Amino acid sequence: MTPRANGSRAEEQRQRILAAAVGVFSRRGYRATSMNDVAAGVGLSKPTLYHYVATKQDLLVQVYEQVLDESLASARTIVAAAATPLDAVRGLIVERVAYTCEHRDLLKICFEEESELPPELAEPILERRRAFEAVVHDAVEAHLAHTGTDLGMPTRLYVNTCLGAANWAYKWFRPDGPLTPRELGERVADVQLAVLQR
Structure with missing residues (x-):
């Protein structure tokens, strides 16, 4: 695996996470949404989610x-x-x-x-x-x-x-x-x- 491929995959995953967050924030509201909800929306575990986004x-x-x-x-x-x-x-x-x-x-x-x-x-x-x-x-x-x-x-x-x-x-x-x-x-x-x- 080249560094470029790794970077590309990481960016793709970040975009998937962002898209999932948009969907959940829009439906439930920001305050009512937890990081567990975002992780579930993108199909990741919470620890894996935190690898890509801090808060x-x-x-x-x-x-x-x-x-x-x-x-x-x-x-x-x-x-x-x-x-x-x-x-x-x-x-x-x-x-x-x-x-x-x-x-x-x-x-x-x-x-x-x-x-x-x-x-x-x-x-x-x-x-x-x-x-x-x-x-x-x-x-x-x-x-x-x-x-x-x-x-x-x-x-x-x-x-x-x-x-x-x-x-x-x-x-x-x-x-x-x-x-x-x-x-x-x-x-x-x-x-x-x-x-x-x-």
């Missing part, structure tokens, strides 16, 4: 890091590929709605368990969130500067409204409904972009 809190932090790192990377890619600032804003809104609908278990944890993070662990996560929000804010500002549009409200308020609507979709989106996550994202974007195109 339940570490798993919660990893959930936040995964969501925010994926969101930030995706947002930067969308902005870099957009033909215009307005296209960038549309792409960001559509993607945020779609991601939220496609990862409802993850988003449920992120929005409902934040109080479980102690301040020293919460601050780096908040920095990631602010970085993501800054990408959206800058795209809106670029559009306003490009078109001379008067938004009629602070840009931060507009961005928070857009993201709030997108993020809340984890509560009410139904996979068996008439729209796919991306189609829903397009509809939400149509409504929100109307403010930018007055």
Whole structure:
């Protein structure tokens, strides 16, 4: 066995553990979940689980890091590929709605368990969130500067409204409904972009 193979297998096991934790946290809530529950969810003994993760809190932090790192990377890619600032804003809104609908278990944890993070662990996560929000804010500002549009409200308020609507979709989106996550994202974007195109 090469070190690369060992590392790859260990990472695969960590991802399985994280997926199991997401499932259990989402169903039972973080506080009501024990490491025994996570171990059972992934089919490992508790001592083996502790070989890969030190605490339940570490798993919660990893959930936040995964969501925010994926969101930030995706947002930067969308902005870099957009033909215009307005296209960038549309792409960001559509993607945020779609991601939220496609990862409802993850988003449920992120929005409902934040109080479980102690301040020293919460601050780096908040920095990631602010970085993501800054990408959206800058795209809106670029559009306003490009078109001379008067938004009629602070840009931060507009961005928070857009993201709030997108993020809340984890509560009410139904996979068996008439729209796919991306189609829903397009509809939400149509409504929100109307403010930018007055």
